[in-house]
Amino acid sequence: MDRRLWLLLPATVFVLVLFIYPFVYGLSLSFQPMNGGGVFANYQKFFSDAYQRDTIVTTLRIALPAALLNVLAAVPIAFRMRGRFRGKRLMTTVLVIPITLGTVLTAQGLLNFLGPTGWFNRVLMGIGLADDPIRLTNNYWGVFFSLIITGFPFAFLLVLSYLSGIDPTLERAAATLGASRSQRFRRITLPLLAPGLATTFLLTFVLAFSVFPSAVLVGNPAGSTRVISLAAYQAAYEQYDYAYASAIAMIMGAVELVVVAVVLVWRSRLYTGSTGGKG
Amino acid sequence: MSANTSSAAVRTGRPAGGPPAATGVRRVLRATPTAWVIWAVVLFFFVNLAGVVGSVLVSSFGRRWFDTWLPTGFTTQWYGEAWHEFGLLHVITVTLIASALVVVLSVLVGAPAAYVLARQNFPGKRLVYLTFLLPILMPPITYGIPLATVLYKFGFAGHLSGVVLANLVPSVPFVILTMTPFIEQVDPRIESAARMLGAGTRAVFLKILAPLLVPGLLASAILVLVRTVGMFELTFLTAGPDSQTLVVALYYSMSAAGIRAQQSVDAMAVIYTSMMLVLLVVALRFVNPTQLVARVKEEPE
Numbered sequence: 405m406d407r408r409l410w411l412l413l414p415a416t417v418f419v420l421v422l423f424i425y426p427f428v429y430g431l432s433l434s435f436q437p438m439n440g441g442g443v444f445a446n447y448q449k450f451f452s453d454a455y456q457r458d459t460i461v462t463t464l465r466i467a468l469p470a471a472l473l474n475v476l477a478a479v480p481i482a483f484r485m486r487g488r489f490r491g492k493r494l495m496t497t498v499l500v501i502p503i504t505l506g507t508v509l510t511a512q513g514l515l516n517f518l519g520p521t522g523w524f525n526r527v528l529m530g531i532g533l534a535d536d537p538i539r540l541t542n543n544y545w546g547v548f549f550s551l552i553i554t555g556f557p558f559a560f561l562l563v564l565s566y567l568s569g570i571d572p573t574l575e576r577a578a579a580t581l582g583a584s585r586s587q588r589f590r591r592i593t594l595p596l597l598a599p600g601l602a603t604t605f606l607l608t609f610v611l612a613f614s615v616f617p618s619a620v621l622v623g624n625p626a627g628s629t630r631v632i633s634l635a636a637y638q639a640a641y642e643q644y645d646y647a648y649a650s651a652i653a654m655i656m657g658a659v660e661l662v663v664v665a666v667v668l669v670w671r672s673r674l675y676t677g678s679t680g681g682k683g
Numbered sequence: 684m685s686a687n688t689s690s691a692a693v694r695t696g697r698p699a700g701g702p703p704a705a706t707g708v709r710r711v712l713r714a715t716p717t718a719w720v721i722w723a724v725v726l727f728f729f730v731n732l733a734g735v736v737g738s739v740l741v742s743s744f745g746r747r748w749f750d751t752w753l754p755t756g757f758t759t760q761w762y763g764e765a766w767h768e769f770g771l772l773h774v775i776t777v778t779l780i781a782s783a784l785v786v787v788l789s790v791l792v793g794a795p796a797a798y799v800l801a802r803q804n805f806p807g808k809r810l811v812y813l814t815f816l817l818p819i820l821m822p823p824i825t826y827g828i829p830l831a832t833v834l835y836k837f838g839f840a841g842h843l844s845g846v847v848l849a850n851l852v853p854s855v856p857f858v859i860l861t862m863t864p865f866i867e868q869v870d871p872r873i874e875s876a877a878r879m880l881g882a883g884t885r886a887v888f889l890k891i892l893a894p895l896l897v898p899g900l901l902a903s904a905i906l907v908l909v910r911t912v913g914m915f916e917l918t919f920l921t922a923g924p925d926s927q928t929l930v931v932a933l934y935y936s937m938s939a940a941g942i943r944a945q946q947s948v949d950a951m952a953v954i955y956t957s958m959m960l961v962l963l964v965v966a967l968r969f970v971n972p973t974q975l976v977a978r979v980k981e982e983p984e
Contacts, residue, residue, distance in 0.1 A: 407884070411796065411799045412795070412800075412811070415792050415793060419818070423817070423818050423826060429829055429832070477724070480717070481725060503913075505959075509952035509953070511937065512949055514735055516735075516742055610819075614916060
């Protein structure tokens with residue numbers, strides 16, 4: 405056995421102690437309901453209570469469209485930003501800035517800007533597009549916008565990164581053979597980009613799926629944006645029922661892993677070889 | 684943005700007839716209707732984003748701001764208030780210490796593992812890789828709640844050590860993932876040559892690999908730093924009153940509405956964002972964000 409494998413030891417110990425062990429601990433805790441009952445009592449409690457059960461749908465209804473929009477919007481924009489041009493670095497920096505905003509500034513900003521007396525509604529009413537202020541905060545849309553603001557730059561960077569990894573000579577070759585621009589995109593770029601898009605979607609989805617602070621701050625945490633992480637948090641830190649909280653966390657992880665698995669299976673059916681861009 | 688709206692529309696030259704997009708040659712401006720639509724959407728996004736950020740900035744300097752376009756007057760008092768009331772100096776110190784510890788520890792643990800994963804094949808490699816990937820693929824709350832419970836059990840949570848340990852969970856895998864492509868890029872023949880000339884493993888690491896990997900190390904360290912300063916969930920679940928980082932303190936000040944003047948929260952958010960911005964600008968000096976996942980030689984100037 406190669407001695408260099410020992411280098412893997414610290415990381416392996418770390419992941420076992422700080423990730424696998426707590427996870428297993430949480431899983432077993434979730435089968436030991438605080439108030440007695442069967443092994444699955446916590447899970448039964450969650451699924452028999454519509455107020456709790458619906459958090460799954462609520463979370464997916466926010467996270468899936470937000471992640472999808474972020475990835476789909478990133479493709480054409482990244483496509484136009486390939487290659488070298490003056491101001492590219494500035495443009496990338498500007499697109500990255502929203503990452504620094506943080507949930508609270510985004511939340512405060514959305515409340516100020518999109519609120520009933522905010523600039524957005526003032527402009528809408530000023531140019532006569534609306535008679536009354538449109539409600540865009542403290543509901544679904546507030547959370548959705550906050551996920552776009554924080555998620556899009558991230559998705560864009562990843563897509564741009566994958567796109568610059570595709571060897572431009574492939575497209576040039578296709579062009580020489582007479583392929584039109586849309587043919588080149590559909591037959592060359594898109595298949596090579598698809599695995600990257602799947603990864604980007606997954607990472608943005610994970611970000612959106614765990615949305616918690618913005619669901620409280622710009623959403624309607626008792627109703628339309630009561631996401632599953634909020635249910636888990638309330639169980640742990642408001643009812644101090646760690647067993648139930650762990651059960652909710654496990655359900656949350658399971659739902660999330662189902663989406664991840666679907667995307668990964670779809671991805672594995674795509675071409676996964678090198679994009680030919682290794683320099 | 685204005686610097687490149689003109690040049691961004693510069694499109695690849697004619698498809699047929701010679702190699703289009705020839706290296707370094709200024710390309711012909713051909714803006715298609717789709718291009719205009721896309722740039723209009725981008726512009727709309729940025730106008731609104733500017734509104735979101737601008738309204739916070741204006742509010743943080745504003746006196747009273749109700750149903751008008753702008754506040755009635757301007758002042759810097761909210762910054763002073765935020766600084767004193769929230770004990771920001773302490774909070775910022777905690778944030779920086781915790782993040783620095785997370786960066787150092789995750790690089791020390793992650794980089795050697797990245798090296799093995801990039802270079803060696805061994806039975807069960809895929810399983811090991813998947814295990815390292817999982818913490819990134821799971822939302823922090825899912826493992827954060829069991830992790831916080833365990834950390835409370837052993838007396839780490841509520842202190843700085845708990846915050847650091849919890850933040851290591853996504854950071855170490857992140858270092859491994861970002862470092863692996865950098866290591867793969869280093870030609871193994873360089874190492875073999877050094878070994879043939881009698882260098883031991885230690886010497887190979889310190890004299891050959893470390894200098895070549897400085898860009899990769901910096902890249903992952905800075906990204907971990909930005910991530911940790913911005914990490915809300917894990918810190919929120921494990922921090923005690925004395926170990927709150929800036930994001931968590933901010934969240935508390937905003938969710939406990941009515942106690943604080945809204946402008947004071949705005950001022951604090953501006954302070955947080957300025958700090959993140961400085962970190963990110965520093966990061967962008969070392970890391971080309973477009974080369975994070977696929978390393979490509981940029982076309983020569």
